[in-house]
Amino acid sequence: MLPCAINYQTVVAAAKREDNLIRLVSVDYGNDTDEFDLFKPIEFLPGKMWANYIRGVVKFLLARGYTFSGADICVTGNVPQGAGLSSSAALEVVIGQTFKTLYDLDISQAEIALNGQQAENEFVGCNCGIMDQMISAKGEQNHAMLLDCRTLESEPVSMPEAMAVVIINSNKQRGLVDSEYNTRRLQCEKAAQVFGVKALRDVSIEEFNQNQQSLEDVVAKRARHVITENDRTLEAAKALQAQDMKRLGELMAESHASMRDDFEITVSEIDCLVDIVKDVIGDQGGVRMTGGGFGGCIVALIPPSLTDAVEQAVTAKYQAATGLQASIYVCQASAGAGVVEVLEH
Structure with a gap:
């Protein structure tokens, strides 16, 4: 994986309490409140989804053996919700960071990320991966992160300082995402079985080319996307580091074509946006779909001098x-979770 953190943020103001109460207020949900006791079972609240992410994070911090008292917590932020920009991961990570800071917990950034993923998987009930939480927890200014999702090893990949990360939401209502995701997961698992490996990351492009006739046509297409995309990700990290925007653009174009033709998760609106942006930027940057597909967003990495032209064309x-009317977010690669200020009183 090769994500980067962006300069949209979820922010928490918090204070310790002497008792075991966690009291919450969400500025962005009309100052809605929640309260729960650390010594009582922490339960899911159907009517307060924003609070469930926090409840889940706290529940699993306790389950991991961390000890802390109560807290007053106020949450706000400007991460667009439902746009595929990982607002839920940002919330999970900032809450983990809050308790680390308030109570000086001996917890790594990677474990804060894993705890957030566990909260989303097992408490909120969304089967997400680890990428969003890891980049929220460990992102660095003007860097992407090359992430191995199996080992959780990560390394920063420098990006040109004069580079805009432009995210464009198609505002196409996303349908069928869960069922289609599950279908593709099963197809990839089927391909891995045929190759006798745990996951398709263990199959080289050469091995695939030699043995693809052993796979059903659709399964072969799905496997080809995953195997070639892993290779493209490593190549993209090299291109970024070398500031080779022409090569990066080629790789992003190949990636989008693979998602469209082999993985079949794009829709006409997304393809339309990619074509519009590509016509403007030429070989000065790259553009592709991002996220789970069937709607959602595209991402373009471009010189800041082209952002106005891209916005005008879209x-x-x-x-x-x-x-449909697209929503455009001009961002830059920014640092992940951290402490803004500690006030002594």
């Missing part, structure tokens, strides 16, 4: 072609 052409 505004002029996308709605005319699709009837």
Whole structure:
């Protein structure tokens, strides 16, 4: 994986309490509140989804053996929700970071990420991976992160300082995501079985080319995407480090074509956005779909001098072609979770 953190944030103001109460307020949900006791079972609240992410993080910090007292916590932020920009991971990680800071917990950034993923998987009930939490917890300014999701080993990959990360939400309602995701997961597991490996990351492109006739046509397409995408990710990290924007653009174009043709998770609106942006940026950057597919967002890595032209082209052409209005976020690669200020009183 090769994510980067962006300069949209979830922010917490917090204070220790002498008792075992956790008291919450969410500025962005009309100052909605929640309260629970650390010494009582921490339960899911159907009517307060924002609070469940926090409840889950606290529940699993306790389950991991960390000890702490209560806290007053106020949450706000500007990460767009439902846009595929990982607002839930940002919340999970900032809550883990809050308890680490308040109570001086001996917990690594990687474990904060894992704890957040566990909260989302087992408490909230969303079967996400670890990438979003890891980049939220460990991201560095002007760097992407090359992440091995099996070992959780990560290394920072420098990005050109003069690079805009432009995220464009198609605002296409995402349907079928869960069922289609599960289908593709099963297809990839089937391919891995045929190759006799735990996961497709253990199959080289050469091995795939020699043995793809052993797979059903659709399964072969799914496997080819995963195997070639892993290779492209490593190549993209090298291109970024070398500031080779032409090569990065080629790799992102190949990646998008693979998602469209082999993994079949793009939709016409997403393909339309990619084409509009590609026409503007040429070989000065790259653009592809990002996220789970069937709608959602595209990401473009471009010189800041082209952001206005991209915005103008999308505004002029996308709605005319699709009837939808895109939302555009011009970002930069930023640091992940950290402490803003500690006030002594």
